[in-house]
Amino acid sequence: MSDFLLVGLGNPGAKYERTRHNIGFMVVERFARRHQIPLTQQKFHGRYATGIACGERIVLLEPLTFMNASGKSVAAAASFYGIDPGSILVVHDDIDLDFGTLRVKVGGGHGGHNGLRDIFDRLGSKDFVRVRVGVGRPRHGDVTNHVLSPFGEDETARVDGVLDDAADAIETIFEDGPEAAQNEFNGR
Numbered sequence: 001m002s003d004f005l006l007v008g009l010g011n012p013g014a015k016y017e018r019t020r021h022n023i024g025f026m027v028v029e030r031f032a033r034r035h036q037i038p039l040t041q042q043k044f045h046g047r048y049a050t051g052i053a054c055g056e057r058i059v060l061l062e063p064l065t066f067m068n069a070s071g072k073s074v075a076a077a078a079s080f081y082g083i084d085p086g087s088i089l090v091v092h093d094d095i096d097l098d099f100g101t102l103r104v105k106v107g108g109g110h111g112g113h114n115g116l117r118d119i120f121d122r123l124g125s126k127d128f129v130r131v132r133v134g135v136g137r138p139r140h141g142d143v144t145n146h147v148l149s150p151f152g153e154d155e156t157a158r159v160d161g162v163l164d165d166a167a168d169a170i171e172t173i174f175e176d177g178p179e180a181a182q183n184e185f186n187g188r
Helices: 018-036 065-079 112-125 144-146 161-176 178-185
Strands: 003-008 042-043 046-053 056-063 089-093 102-106 129-134
Touching: 003 018, 003 065, 003 112, 018 046, 018 056, 018 089, 018 129, 018 144, 018 161, 046 065, 056 065, 065 089, 089 112, 089 161, 102 161, 102 178, 129 161, 161 178
Parallel strands: 003 056, 003 089, 089 129
Antiparallel strands: 042 046, 046 056, 102 129
């Protein structure tokens, strides 16, 4: 078995719990519940847990540094467990995808996502797997207010299905690799 680091991006605190920017936290929590891995320990500037899922030893992590400093937490956990970037999977919100759309990606740019930018800077690498979860772009107005606001009424009804799909994508990545997950989920 090898070690993987599964990271969900978000912001700490009740104020942000059900916001678009916290979909990464929500997906990792769904995955943790499915695999009965209680996400309760505190270290690495975040909440974390270790467990076995999909035949792999996995470290789950929610950075509690606020989004823009996520790399501090990710780099600390990766260093402690000796996990290289190729064995890191980051789940994050993406305003360039319609709500509920998933894309599995390996490497590439940050697309203006400050959490990813900080992870790139602190790891010194872009070569990790990502599950991009679409939260849509606001029709008018400020992107920051959009991602930090709760889901709309129509979105709220669909959130559970999105979380399940994203957890399915993570399982596929761990069981069959990123390319298999791209083939299965990127065309939906």
